[in-house]
Amino acid sequence: MPEKRVLLGFSGGMDSFAAAVLLKEAGYEVVCVHLVLHEPDPDVTVEHVQTLTRRLELPLIVKDIRSRFREGIILPFVETYLSGKTPNPCVWCNEQIKLQVLADLTKEQSAQWIATGHYAKKAFDPVCKRWTITRGKDPSKDQSYFLAFVSQDHLKPLLLPLGDETKEDLRARMKAYDFPFTEQSESHDICFLKGMTFREFITGWTRAKPxxxxxxxxxxxxxxxxxxxxxxxxxxxxxxxxxxxxxxxxxxxxxxxxxxxxxxKLEDLYKSTFSVTNCHWHLPPGDETLTARCQIRYRHKAAPATLRIRNENRVEVTFTRPQRAITPGQVVAFYKGERLMGAGIIESVAS
Missing domain, CATH: 2.30.30.280 (Adenine nucleotide alpha hydrolases-like domains)
Incomplete structure (x- = not known):
């Protein structure tokens, strides 16, 4: 069934394993794609991934893109920190690395779909005739924030099989497949830090000593x-x-x-107004001023705010109530209800 052939980003963690199971159960012809991103010696991880895909009786493609990941994600991460801002590499990795590699492989593999194990959903807006991301069913695991900068080209063929699932339910179901639950089977905030602090990592990667x-x-x-x-x-x-x-x-x-x-002091961390640049819109904002719920980091609870649209790339945001630690360099996501309208990069915070 070539019309249901899908390339799945497959890390070897529980979420990507569960995504493979759900897609296979739904009748898709699943091809797992494992990306070697940063591991100095990837053999152990690749062997683990091979064991899992054999268990699922699914084909596996392994792509070593360490050089691309280094240039596109790690070095900008270091450079952004050295500019005094706090980056969010996972957001950029999803759009510029993971989804792009999957999309690049679709023609070669005669696939019509790409997929990931994110806890999020997508929806089509019939008025704007554009796709957008919506929050996943499990509020404790919702990962729509990490997909804030996904392009329309990647959204259209994207499948998100975990969007209507909860982590707890999936863990119970995956036990029936003898999935090897370990610390390594869970995703981590920034994969390439590998237990290091960002300070230790930057010191080790910087060519010239800061x-x-x-x-x-x-x-x-x-x-x-x-x-x-x-x-x-x-x-x-x-x-x-x-x-x-x-x-x-x-x-x-x-x-x-x-x-x-x-x-x-603690009270000095609470601010209301900040400027946003490099905006990316799933749904065009339309009005010059609008209200939305804004999320300024992954674990932040989105809060009501007013958005003043300066142009398609720049927005000024004012929270209804001051929020803690609005941080330049981080992604801010704009939500209307459950739908992700768009996002941008926090540029500066008003004192």
Whole structure:
């Protein structure tokens, strides 16, 4: 049945395994595609993936794209941190690496569909005649945020078999397939860190050693102490400041050009207004001003806000109530109900 041939991104974790099972049960001809992204010695992972696909009696394609991943994801991740912003590499990896590789293979493999194991759904808007992402059934695992920048070209053939499932139910069902549940079978926030902190990773990857000694300042510019490099900190961070006071200090802003880290108290983290650039719209905003629920990081509960559209690439967002640690460099996703309208990159935060 060539009209139901699908290329599935297959990491070897429980979610991609479950996606393969559900697609096969739905009558699709599933071809698993495992991407070697960053592992220095991928043989163990590939062997694990081969064992799983043999168990499912599904064909497997292994693509080594470590060089592409390094240039397209890891180096920009490091460069963004060194510019004083906090990137979200998983969002870019989904669109620029994983889905693009699957899409590139469709013609060669005579496939009509691509698929991933994300907990999200998609829907077609008959008015705009465009596809969009919607939140998955399981609110504790919803991953629509990570698909915020997926293009229409990739959305149209995309299947999301886990969108109507819950993690708990899937775990119970996959036991019947003797899936080997381990720590490695669960997805992690940033796969290539491999247990390292972002500070350790950046230090190891940077060709030139970042400038080290700098100062902590308060919001009035007064020096409160010294640090070993601004790139070791991100907005909202509490640990590693090392300055004693009656109440804890938190990082509130970074000034890389001066190697300064601004710190303040918990209440100083709460802000309302910020500017957004590099906007990507699934559904055109239409009006110059609109309301939406905005999610400023994966685990943030989307909150009501007003969006002022400056142009198709720029938006000013004002939350109804101040939100904690709005962080430049992070993705902000705009939701209307369950539907993902679009997203952008947080550029700066009003003081």
């Amino acid at each position: 400038e080290s000694k700098g100062v902590f300042i308060d919001k009035k510019g007064r020096v409160l102490g010294t640090h070993d490099g601004f790139y070791r900190y991100t907005v909202g961070q509490r640990r590693g400041i090392g300055i004693a006071d009656k109440t804890p200090y938190y990082v509130t802003a970074l000034f890389p050009e001066r190697n300064q880290v601004q710190i303040g």
